[in-house]
Each structure stands twice: as C-alpha cells, then as structure tokens.
Amino acid sequence: MVANLNDNPESPIRYEVDADGIAVITLDMPGRSQNVLNETLTEPFQAVVEQAYGDDTVKGLVITSGKRDFLAGADIDGLYQMTDPAEVVAMSDGFKALLRQLETGGKPVVCALNGSALGGGLEMALACHHRIALNNPKAKFGLVEVKLGLLPGGGGTQRLPRLIGIQTALPLLMEGKELRVDAAKAQGLIDEVADTPDDLITKAKAWAKVNPKAAQPWDEKKFKYPGGDAKHPAVAQMLAIAPSMLRAKTHGNFPATLHIMASVVEGSLVDFENALKIESRYFAACVVSPEAKNMITTLWYQLNHINKGGSRPDGYDRARFSKVGILGAGMMGSAIAFVSAKAGFDVVLKDVSQDGADKGKAYSESLVKKAVSKGRMSKEDGATLLDKILPTGDVQDLTGCDLIVEAVFEDRGLKAKVTQETEAVMDASGVFASNTSTLPITGLAEPSARPDQFVGLHFFSPADKMPLVEIIKGEQTSPETLARAFDYVQQIKKTPIVVNDSRGFYTSRVFSTYIMEGIALLTDGQHPRRIEVAGLKSGMPVGPLALHDEVSLSLSLHIMDQTRKDLEAAGKPVPEQPGYALIRKMVSELDRPGKKAGRGFYDYPDGGKKQLWSGLAEHWPVAAEQIPESEIIERMLLTQANETVRCLEEGVLESVWDANIGAIFGWGFAPFQGGPLQYLNAYGLDKAVVRLREFAERYGERFTPAERLVAMADAGQSFERVPG
DSSP states (O other), rough: BBBGGOOTTOOOOOEEOTSEEEEEEEEEOTSSSSSBHHHOOOOOOHHHHHHHHHHOOOOOOEEEEESSBBBBOOOOOHHHHHOHHHHHHHHHHHHHHHHHHHSSSSSSSEEEOOEETTHHHHHHHSSEEEEEEEOOTTTHHHHHHGGGGGGOOTHHHHHHHHHHHHHHHHHHHTTTOBBBBHHHHHHHSEEEEESHHHHHHHHHHHHHOOOOOOGGGGGGGOOOOOOTTTTTTHHHHHHHHHHHHHHHHHOOOOHHHHHHHHHHHHHHSSSSHHHHHHHHHHHHHTTSSHHHHHEEEEEEEEHHHHTTTTOSSOOOHHHHHHHHEOOSHHHHHHHHHHHHTTTOEEEEEESSSSHHHHHHHHHHHHHHHHHHHTTSSSSSHHHHHHHTEEEEOOOGGGGTEEEEEEEEOHHHHHHHHHHHHHHHOOOOTTTTEESSSSSHHHHHHTSSGGGGGEEEEEEETTTTOOOOEEEEOOOOOOOOHHHHHHHHHHHHHEEEEEEEEOTTTHHHHHHHHHHHHHHHHHHHTOOOOHHHHHHHHOOOOOOOHHHHHHOOHHHHHHHHHHHHHHHHHTTTTOOOOOHHHHHHHHIISSOOOBGGGTSSEOOOOTTTTEEEEEHHHHHOOSSSOOOOOHHHHHHHHHHHHHHHHHHHHTTTEEEEEEEEHHHHHHOOOOGTTTSSHHHHHHHHHHHHHHHHHHHHHHHHHGGGGHHHHHHHHHHHOOOSSSSS
C-alpha cells in the first residue's frame, strides 16, 4: 500500500506499508545531496507520522533515508538569523513535540541508519525505540552542535544521558565527538549493525514486528539513569569539580559547554517533559550568543565555502596524482609521506641516504601500529598503506612523479639543488611544491625550469595531525598549478587556504605578532605569568612565551637576521620590534634558545613540569604597576587582527575566509572569535580603529591601524561572510 504523497515528485517523504503492516518512511529531500531538518522536511514528516498512527493496519514504523547519509542537523541558515530567544524556544519546542509524538504514539519505531547521523539527525534517531546502523565505514554519529557554539536543541541533552548515563554522555556532548559505527554501538547510541542495505531494512522491520509495545526507557515508570542521576553520590562527586575543571579548560570562552552541563544536570532532576523545556532555554541562550554567531560565520559558512572550492581557480578539471615524491625524510617530510599514502597515492620518500629514508618511513610504521592497536585501522589496511611508501636515497626513483613536495632544510642553496635534480627526472607536466614557512616562493622558483608549475605548500607540524595547508602562489605560478595543488590538499583530507607570495606569507607572519607581543609585554614590565594566563584567556591554545619556546628563540633569531639581510640588500627599511633585543639576549648572551635545549622562557626539568625561568625578573624586572588583564588580551588579539588586515591590504590574502580559517586551523587563533577578521566585525571596526590608535600612541607604531581598516570603518563596512 502506497500513500498518495508518493505521487508528488516534490515530496521529501516516501511512505510505504508492507503486507505485515510495517510502514517505511524514507526521508529524501529533492534537489539536495543531504536531508536537512527544516520545515520543508518536518511538516510532511509530521503529517505522515500522524497518518501512520491513525491507520489501524500499521503495526510499526521504520524511518530511513534515500540519501547517502541519514539526516544532517538543523538548518543553520535559519538558526543564524535568529536573535529573539523566545523565537528560538518556540522553534526548539516545536521540534521536540514532533519527536515526542513519534516516540509516544503507541507503535514501535525503528531508525534504519544507512549513513551518518549528526546533530539533529541523531536526535531524531534517539527518539526512535531502536536504532540499527549499516556497517558503513564512512558513517559518523554524534551530537556535534558544540563545535558551532550550540547545544542539541531537539532533546539530545536529555535523551542521551538517560540512554547511556550522565558520565558517559557528557564528554560526547561537550566535545562534539563523532563516532564510527563500532564505537557508536559500543557506547550504546546504536543497538544493532547490518551488513547490507537490504539487511538493514529487513532487521528494522523484524524488530518492529516482535516489539509491538516498545517504549522509551525514560517513559517507563521505574526508569532510572544508568549510573545514577545528578543526586547519585558517584555522579555528584564528579559534578562537584566538573564546572571548575571546565572553567580552567575553556576560561569561559565557550558558554555552550557550560550550558550543556547545566542542561544535563538540571534535566536529570525533573520529569522528562520539564527537562525538555530546560534544554530549550539553554539552547536559546546559545543560539543568540555572539560566540555562536562568530563560530557559525567562520566554521560553517566560510569553511564550507573553502571546502566547495571557493579559493580554487575555475575552469580546470579536478586533478588526481598517481605518484608523489617527498624530498626530505625528516619529521615533516615523513608525515607528508604518511598522509599522502593514506590518501591512496604511491609515495617515494627521498632522503640523502637510504638509511635516512628508512628512518623516515619508520614514522609511518609507528603511526600505523598505533592506529591498528586502537582499532582505527585494520592490519590489512595498514600493510597496504605502508606498501605505498618507497624509501630511497636514489633520485632516479622519483622518475615519473607528477607531484613533488620538497621538505628539506630552510636553505635556499639546498632547495635550489634538489629542485633542479628532481625536475630532471619527474614528469614534465608535474607540479613541484616547496614546503616552506618563510622563504618567498618566487625566489625559490628561480632555479626551476618550469616556474609556472612551481608552488608553495606550507604544512604545519605535525603534518599528520594539523588540518591546514597554506598554498602560496609565486609570481609565475599558473592558475592550473594552483588548482592542482588545491586538489591535492583536499585529497589528503586537509583544508587549503590560498595566499600570495611575500615574506612569511600569511600564517607565519601574523602568528609571529602574537608571540612578539608577548615579548613586548615582558619588556614593558608585565609579569610573565600574567602574560601567559592572558594568552590562554584570550582563547589562544598556549601562552605566547611557552609557544615561543616551542617554536624556538634561536629560529626567531635566525629569521630576524635573514630578514634584516634581505631587506638591506633590497634597499628597504628594516622594522624594529621591541622584542628583538630580548630575543638576541636570550639566545646569544643567556644561552636560552627554547624548549628543544631545555631552557628558554621556561625551564624543562627531566621528568618534571615546565616552569617559568626565575631569571626573567632579574633581566626584565616586573613593573610595580601592572596593566589590566583585559588590555593585555586586547593587545594580543588586536595586533593579530590588524596584521591580518594589512595582509588583505597588500594582497597577500585574497579573501576573508582564507584569513579566518587559516588563523583558527593554522595557529589556533581563538575559535570562539571566529578568526581575526570576524573578531573585528564583532568588536566593531570603528571601535577597533580608536583602540589601535590609543595603543599606537602608548606602545608604538606597530599598532597603527591598517589603512584598509580605517577606510572600512569610515564607510561603515564590515568584513564579508562569503560571496553573495
């Protein structure tokens, strides 16, 4: 029996009832690659649920999808536009009412998950009495709303803890973890696994037939939380310290995490209906928060725009490389070899000797061993990956490579040598990419016989973990080469941003302003511990002094000296930063070059915790009067944002989205601010100009606002979200 709505090609729902009275509801929104929770879907879905419950011949319901995945989350466009908390509460309550209707209608409901169910999609699945997932290695399950500054607003903070327990549910909710099928089943989000699509539906129908009186655990009279509610001694003990631990971790910058915890805890102390109302109010607080608006702007709209090729030149077919050569088997080259082999490429890992290359491959072997031991990779897949990496000391093994990634030491002469010897054997139409963080690509391309096929690929360490690759266009880099580089970066599952050639490019240049401002604050007499704490409170992952130790002060000194020589040779003025003298003294006089040597701004005792070096106060005395912490934070953030605008002004950056995503993914710029340009939008461009001018008068010309920032502020403009 088929309902009339199947005759409508525009219907997002297909509805069929088999001979045994099991209704299969298939979500399949026309014109979309994914099903999305919005009125276009929910209104006909509610109608068909009511139809099924009103039909005495229907004995059970199976909900599945006609798309590759089950159901994506809520319609972000709609949420982004909402500013009235009451409107948000009404919307959230409406969706909850639909899900309550589904789970309390008196008939068994099974969710047949053929693919991923994230956010609101998983919330719908949790409202079903039983969940069966297709054994799909690409499928992911999770309540991921916190990654956009939100919390699950369809009952997720109430159903999940009641299903698997508060202590198990909180990390999933507060970290937005995405689980594969096996992990989701082990955690209790999924009840069964099916091997084929037909088996999925067969199992779902079978369960519905033999469970005619199915009900949710929380609707049973004798329901108790697995592991206890918030009053249970074990849970209460955990909750006694959890808020302070959360505050120490987030510094209050991510209110959604605290709202999630409060919603779970408070909801456990009341009946289910009132618990849902509690969640709606916390959900509204998240939706209208500036943190959510910032994060949605960048981590949804701008990231999606990049992932869809927003920074890729048009008019070129998508490239697929067959043989990738990596020059240099150090830590960086070895990690690039690993991610390339993991993406399915044949990889030649070339070093100066066979022994060096073998040591480089050993890095991949260690990563594979770890992945296999944790169940993230099968032994067979691990062996296949390693078979794709050929370690060698012979340049002839690079013959036929259609992509070369050079990752040798930052020395122009060495890079020139390997460029020429490699181009002699690689595919003549191939791309040569240099992994460099500071040396201008145009200069590195000069020894190349094919500078139009030469491009920069700046990976971040460790390259197997860091999500960003900065693609640098040299003056002669062709659009086709850029497009092919963009494709490679996406194929190795990284996010590409595109920048133009300049000293330090974008990420290294702006990142340096953060660590240099930390040093400037030290020379101003600010207490080093206050500087570090302010860095963390600003939203940066590490304080500027500790981060400078990680980078190494000796490297900073090398870059400073090289920059000075290059600028003097070009007849250009050499900028002087207040921290330059301090770095030179730390390295050359005090022999404190950074963490690798065990001594920098911090001491690094063997087997002990790092500690700020006590000698800092002797050489850079702490001032009697300390500036407010809020001002320290502003100095750290505004200097990065202002330098980002200068990069736009000079043409180093070509887009707002590359700037924001590059900052968050590249050096960890405060995610809740949405990147440096979104930070300026929220701060107010006119207010930022005023504050920067105040700082310039007080602390130096490095704070002089960029001309483009001043012009935009005068015109009442802000930095765009995405085109259109």
